[in-house]
Amino acid sequence: MDSPWYISEVEILIRLLVALVLGGMIGFEREQHNHAAGFRTNILVCVGACLMMLLSIYGFSDFVNELNVRVDPARLAAAVITGVGFLGAGTILFTGKKISGLTTAASLWVVAAIGLAVGAGFYFASGAVTLMVILTLWLFNKLEQRFIRNKKSYVIHLICEDRTALMKTTQDKLKEHRATLHKLSLEDADGSRLRHVSDIDEKLIMITYFVDIERKQHDAMISLIHELKQVEGVRWIEYE
Template sequence: MQMTNPWVIDNTYILLRLLCAVLLGGLIGWERERSSHAAGLRTHILVSLGSALIMLLSMYGFAAFVQEPSVRVDPARLATAVISGIGFLGAGTILFTGKAITGLTTAASLWVVAAIGLAVGAGFYFAAILTTLIVFLTLLVLNSVEQRYIRGHHTHVVTVRGRTGSGLLEKVSDFMKEREIRIRKLEVHVKSGYPLSESGETSSAAEITMHLTSDKRMDPAEMTHQLLRMDGVYSVAIE
């Protein structure tokens, strides 16, 4: 089946392109879903499918006006809007957690999936399939390589609260040194009149916030348990 008129498309081709967009977007979305990211299988499928539909509409939806002398048909006019608009959706997956920015890769994958959907809608099957395979391998394979060889350290934000008169800062600092955990940033806030019990007894309290890095993976539960065993410590929070 060959299309002879560039402004007209058969229903079979429409079905083929939409299904192809679903499959290609779903492949990338499956990888994001298995990694528990904000945008997963359904989101990527919808972005790819919607982009393909908009490209089909841009190319063939206004065929009735092609012969009009005062109408200029530009098949790429709606595609540019997709590329610009997908930025709002991608921005929703980017989060600043206080220690790092997350979601950049997922935002980029949504942008690429939109481009894949546009390519499928335009009939560029080879380019769309090849791009999907490259993106899938990049997300699946290079993530393991990055975690093992490039990201040589793990980052955590630890907040410890305790009594100021118990040598809290020195104890916590020695605790981190013994475990070869580096303190990259340290903040200490001292509060007076902090209640220690229901009887009304008060004391000065210190809140220590540390940004930590380590070549070894830290167990938050174990670290919390060990810090709480220190004399003077009554609260520990780890991110």
Template sequence: MNSVWTLPYWETAFRLFMAAVLGGLIGWERERDAHPAGFRTHILVCLGSALIMLISIYGFSDFIKEENVRADPARLAAQVVSGIGFLGAGTILRHGLTVSGLTTAASLWVVAGIGLAVGAGYMFGAVLTTILALVSLELLNRMERLVVGRRRLAKIVVTVKDEPGKLGELASVLREIGAGIRKVTIDEEDPGDGRIKISFTIRLSEEISTTRIVEEVRRVKGVKGVRTG
């Protein structure tokens, strides 16, 4: 079995180069849309994963010859899979009830897997996974925008008395009208007056007007004001 000292340099260089390229392709898609983890981060994750896999497979081959020594090439790889969660968690941002960065965290996890596959020499799986990841990130994103584009997006800002269950009540009213809620944020206007400001980003069909939305929301008990953003 080859070791890190006997593995041809061109083989090591090729695998690390492929890891940088494949990770960079996914990172480029994230970078273009200004997501938390972009081009460089994805390259580093994929490159580091590939190197760790190379070390895991070939770095300890000399010790296998010793008696009572068991080698497990998957041990270091398993640490990458679990450890990447800490990096992915850093890309997830929470503002009120809005959570963003989940897709970027998932892409980092996939890139780590691609790096491990490249390090193990499983090029077909690494390349195919990269292609499928790019399709899901790019093509499906365009399809979603195309579908959403057929409907109008509107923003409704509601000032309401801070009471338990009020958010759910407003959300129920919007759903009954036929408005799809895309995003919700909550801000406290003044801690002393007991009011909060809830911003709804909603998706409307051509049959529903924002005027009707405002009128229906105003009828909810506790609502102090409604405006379109």
């Protein structure tokens, strides 16, 4: 049939399988790097979006010729994009050091768009975007880590005596190990932290340092923690 509102069952199956393959290709890359939305999640999003697009275009073809019915194939597609936005928000986490999951959320959004495109029959565009996404997630990630984001963030917690000289000493240690300090906080050490300290008769504070160290200098971080632990007045140390 030449009607734009008709699609064969074979073509439906082909489009769903194409969506499965393309979504799986992106999901495989995400799974390899242990991200929240991995192989199966991306497949489900892509196939689901494809099905919604097929339903939006062809699912209501029986009502096309009704006088009081207006068919709009874009309505369900718009709803899919909105729904995936909520799903992507669930992958975004704030760990205290940084916000993570933004790339995974964006990849889910693109996977949904790929599924919609496959459902509408845009095979070339869907395949091209899939390759672009994989290139962006894999190759550009390596380039970014090498030339842009070549530092790793750490949070260092110190329980120590409330002395100004001690703070200066610890910050000098950070400079010696080429750790970039971009934030610090001071607070009274709470009970849950103090259980790690044997003598709690005197007033102790907790200093939290947010630092960046070059990824290739991971040994410098271990050495820094060891030297901070040896500073007089430091009772307990932890880093993450």
